[in-house]
Amino acid sequence: MDRERLPGRRRTRQLEVVLEAVRDSGVEHPSADRVFERVRCVLPRISLGTVYRNLQRLAAEGQIGAVDVAGRSTRYDPTPHEHDHFICRICGRLDDVPVTRPAAGLRAASRAGHLVTSHALLLRGVCRDCRRSATSP
Amino acid sequence: MDRERLPGRRRTRQLEVVLEAVRDSGVEHPSADRVFERVRCVLPRISLGTVYRNLQRLAAEGQIGAVDVAGRSTRYDPTPHEHDHFICRICGRLDDVPVTRPAAGLRAASRAGHLVTSHALLLRGVCRDCRRSATSP
DNA sequence: CTCGGTGCAAAGGGTTTGCATACAT
DNA sequence: ATGTATGCAAACCCTTTGCACCGAG
Numbered sequence: 001m002d003r004e005r006l007p008g009r010r011r012t013r014q015l016e017v018v019l020e021a022v023r024d025s026g027v028e029h030p031s032a033d034r035v036f037e038r039v040r041c042v043l044p045r046i047s048l049g050t051v052y053r054n055l056q057r058l059a060a061e062g063q064i065g066a067v068d069v070a071g072r073s074t075r076y077d078p079t080p081h082e083h084d085h086f087i088c089r090i091c092g093r094l095d096d097v098p099v100t101r102p103a104a105g106l107r108a109a110s111r112a113g114h115l116v117t118s119h120a121l122l123l124r125g126v127c128r129d130c131r132r133s134a135t136s137p
Numbered sequence: 138m139d140r141e142r143l144p145g146r147r148r149t150r151q152l153e154v155v156l157e158a159v160r161d162s163g164v165e166h167p168s169a170d171r172v173f174e175r176v177r178c179v180l181p182r183i184s185l186g187t188v189y190r191n192l193q194r195l196a197a198e199g200q201i202g203a204v205d206v207a208g209r210s211t212r213y214d215p216t217p218h219e220h221d222h223f224i225c226r227i228c229g230r231l232d233d234v235p236v237t238r239p240a241a242g243l244r245a246a247s248r249a250g251h252l253v254t255s256h257a258l259l260l261r262g263v264c265r266d267c268r269r270s271a272t273s274p
Numbered sequence: 275c276t277c278g279g280t281g282c283a284a285a286g287g288g289t290t291t292g293c294a295t296a297c298a299t
Numbered sequence: 300a301t302g303t304a305t306g307c308a309a310a311c312c313c314t315t316t317g318c319a320c321c322g323a324g
Binding site (some may be wrong): 011012030031032033048049052053056072073116 | 279287288289290291298299
């Protein structure tokens, strides 16, 4: 949101390194804390607050994705294009899955007069590895 | 979850009143705080901790629904059957919408070997009333 | 009588914010 | 030079938890 009014956004080293950390995270979908760890290897004096501020800014600008997970901390995603997620309720592993267009919900919302600007679907369950260790201990 | 093994769950007045408060909340989808307010009219000495404990228990038993909203507090839903939600990012109004079966995501998750046990879809946007006050101030 | 539930208050975790300083523009 | 971004630490919000007492079974 507020992607439009960006008067004097400055490009700092911290911003670059945070973006790079998310982009280089592969399928990990790191939390702010994890990003902080990674970034500290490059900029040992960066603060957690700055990491949060930059993650927020990058997400608002659409350069990265932010995945909200109930009860756990927000996870960040190098892939900003629209897609859904699966999270393992045992180990917290977060996977991308293809987006499902919520046709019925969208119809209902606009029928009610609401404007829908985004949607997020989260699948919950037990990942392959956690199923394995649960069945053969 | 854990609906089965409930050895000595006791039925207390507090539990009853919390359940009733959620059931009587109509379309409000109250937060724990709101439930606390409502319940206090009946049991002035109840504590917020007890409200949280009972909401958690009722949701675990499937008697009420819990809707996790990114960045905001959890909202509770008298309707436990499966459905999705729309939330207004301006005023926080939360509406029920019909469930959308996330076919593509489910397929991808099971192809990856994961077991999906539930899914939650949240539509975000601006509700009718907030659109109105935005366009004609 | 038992032991699960309660009230209270304090702790918890993730995230945000106020402030003086540093630095991109 | 101007004012945004930073580092630091404290504050914040929602939720959970430890403990002694209470009360449902």
